[in-house]
Amino acid sequence: xxxxxxxxxxxxGKRIDAALASAGLEHSRSTLASWIKDGQVLVxxxxxxxxxxxxxxxxxxxxxxxxxxxxxxxENIPLDIVYEDDDLLVVNKEQGMVVHPAAGHAGGTLVNALxxxxxLSSINGEFRPGIxxxxxxxTSGLLMVAKNDRxxxxxxxxxKAHKTERYYYALVKGEFKEDHGTVDAPIGRHPxxxxxxxxxxxxxxxxxxxxxxxxxxxxxLLRLALETGRTHQIRVHMQYIGHPVVGxxxxxxxxxxxxxxxxxxxxxxxxLVLTQPTTGxxxxxxxxxxxxxxxxxxxxKEEQKx
Numbered sequence: 330x331x332x333x334x335x336x337x338x339x340x341x342g343k344r345i346d347a348a349l350a351s352a353g354l355e356h357s358r359s360t361l362a363s364w365i366k367d368g369q370v371l372v373x374x375x376x377x378x379x380x381x382x383x384x385x386x387x388x389x390x391x392x393x394x395x396x397x398x399x400x401x402x403x404e405n406i407p408l409d410i411v412y413e414d415d416d417l418l419v420v421n422k423e424q425g426m427v428v429h430p431a432a433g434h435a436g437g438t439l440v441n442a443l444x445x446x447x448x449l450s451s452i453n454g455e456f457r458p459g460i461x462x463x464x465x466x467x468t469s470g471l472l473m474v475a476k477n478d479r480x481x482x483x484x485x486x487x488x489k490a491h492k493t494e495r496y497y498y499a500l501v502k503g504e505f506k507e508d509h510g511t512v513d514a515p516i517g518r519h520p521x522x523x524x525x526x527x528x529x530x531x532x533x534x535x536x537x538x539x540x541x542x543x544x545x546x547x548x549x550l551l552r553l554a555l556e557t558g559r560t561h562q563i564r565v566h567m568q569y570i571g572h573p574v575v576g577x578x579x580x581x582x583x584x585x586x587x588x589x590x591x592x593x594x595x596x597x598x599x600x601l602v603l604t605q606p607t608t609g610x611x612x613x614x615x616x617x618x619x620x621x622x623x624x625x626x627x628x629x630k631e632e633q634k635x
Contacts, residue, residue, distance in 0.1 A: 332392075332393045333390060333391065333392050334354065334390075334391040334393065335388070335389065335390050335391075336389050337386065337387070337388055337389070338384065338385055338386065338387040338389065339385060340530075340531060341382070341383050341384040341387070342382060343382065343383055344379065344381070345365060345377060345379065345381045345382070345383050346358050346362040346365060348383045349361045349370070349389070349391070350518060350523060351517060351520050351529065352517065352518070352531075358523060361391075362379050364391065364392075364393075365377065365378070365379050369391065369392045370389065370390070370391050370392075371389070371390045371391075372387050372388070372389055373387060373388050401440060401441060401444060401458075402436065402441060402444075403441060404436060404441040404444075404445055405442075405445050406437065406441060406442035406445070407442075408420055408439075408442050408443070409422075409423070410446075411616065412612070412614060413447075415476065416476055416477060416479075416605065416606045416607055417474060417475055417476055417480055417603075417606070418443070418446075418459075418476065419471055419474075419601060419614050420439065420443070420474060421470065421616045422439055422469060422471075422472055423469055423619070424469040424593050424619060425467060426439055426466065427439070428440065428460060428463045428464065428466070429457045429460055429463070440457065440458060440459070440460065443458075443459060443474060444458070448477075449475065449476055450475040450476060450477050450480065450481035451478060452478050452482065452485075459474045459476065459481070460472075460474065461473050461474065461475055461481060461484045461485055461488060462493075462495075464598050465594075465596075466593070467576075467592065467593025467594055468594060468596045468597070468598065469596075469597045469598070469622075470497070470598025470599060471599070471600070471601040472598070472601075473493075473601060473603055479606065480606040480607075483604075483606035484606060487604055491556055492604070493601070493602065493603050494602035495555045495558075495600070495601055495602075496552055496554050496599055496600035496601075497552070497554075497555070497563055497596060497597060497598050498542070498550065498552055498553075498596075498597045498618060498622075499550075499551050499553055499563060499574050499575075499594075499596045499597075500548055500549070500550050500551075500574070500575040500595040500625060500626070501548065501549050501551055501567050501572040501574055502548060502572055502574075502575060502582055503547065503571060503572045504544060504547065504548070504549055505541050505549050505551075505572070508540065509538070509541065510538075510539055511536065511537070511538050511539070512535075512536070512538075512539070512566040513535075514528040514535060514569055515530070515531065515532030515533060515534055515535055516528060516529070516533055516535040516559040516560070516562060516565055517529040517531065517532030517533060524579075525579060525580070526559065526560050526562075526565045528566070528569045533559055534557055535557050535562050535565075536555075536556035536557050537554070537555060537556065537562060537563055537566045538554040538556065539551045539552070539553045539554075543626075545629040545633055546629075546632060546633055548575065548629060550626065552599075561579075561580070563596060564577050564579070564580045564596065565580065567580070568580040568581050574594040574595060574596050575594065575595045575625070576591035576592075576593055576595050577593070577594035577596070582594075586625055586628075587625070587628045587632060589624060589625055591621070591625075592621065595621075595622050595625060597616070597618055597619060597622060599615060599616055599618070600613065600614065600615050600616075601613075602614075
């Protein structure tokens with residue numbers, strides 16, 4: 330069955346393809362333009378041309394066509410499994426590994442590895458079986474994975490209700506005067522670069538709490554808690570307040586520090602707290618910082634002594 334997405338336009342004046350591309354949808358502007366041309370996008374119940382300029386209050390209905398099914402191949406890729414039972418897995422994902430297959434990443438993903446290891450829930454369809462939440466390719470750390478549909482529904486409901494606790498460590502550029510704080514700023518697709526997210530008016534609610542763990546010359550180690558789970562949320566929020574994550578070339582930091590070459594942002598999903606779907610037990614999992622992350626912290630501490 331084709332899926333449908335419905336939304337209401339808040340600010341008028343843009344071409345419909347541009348308005349939809351900036352609304353935080355997981356589709357490119359070219360894809361949306363193609364669907365508009367094919368009549369799969371209705372405005373107030375009627376098809377329109379791509380040149381149509383939206384008006385405030387317009388009701389948009391998008392019918393997403395079915396995609397051709399492509400079987401994902403299980404692959405014998407080593408996994409760092411922190412915990413496993415009949416309902417779920419908690420995996421410590423390494424930096425550089427894509428979570429699930431997508432354009433340009435048909436294989437070598439966490440899902441390919443998981444399918445080799447165990448059966449997974451079917452709720453997210455063929456491309457994201459078992460995946461309750463994601464972290465970026467170049468972010469390391471803990472992910473919960475559902476092995477059956479009942480467990481997936483329970484874990485997803487807990488996540489949606491903001492009862493799952495997720496704590497990240499990040500090294501960011503700059504020094505903080507405050508010891509803790511909150512960034513509450515809406516996130517949507519970047520208005521000029523569809524591969525990026527940004528703080529934008531009319532974006533989806535996004536809240537990140539931070540606590541300073543350690544200060545260095547020109548850098549700060551933070552512990553961050555996600556209240557919401559928007560795409561690139563921590564990376565976007567840190568850039569927004571002028572403290573981009575170290576190694577995050579996409580959002581404003583070089584990929585080298587103190588002569589150390591970085592392979593991506595120094596952002597690690599360190600702690601995960603969830604409720605076991607069958608027993609109701611509250612479970613806490615923790616993971617060590619990757620050696621590459623520790624190496625940078627050691628270099629900063631040595632520099633600070635000079």
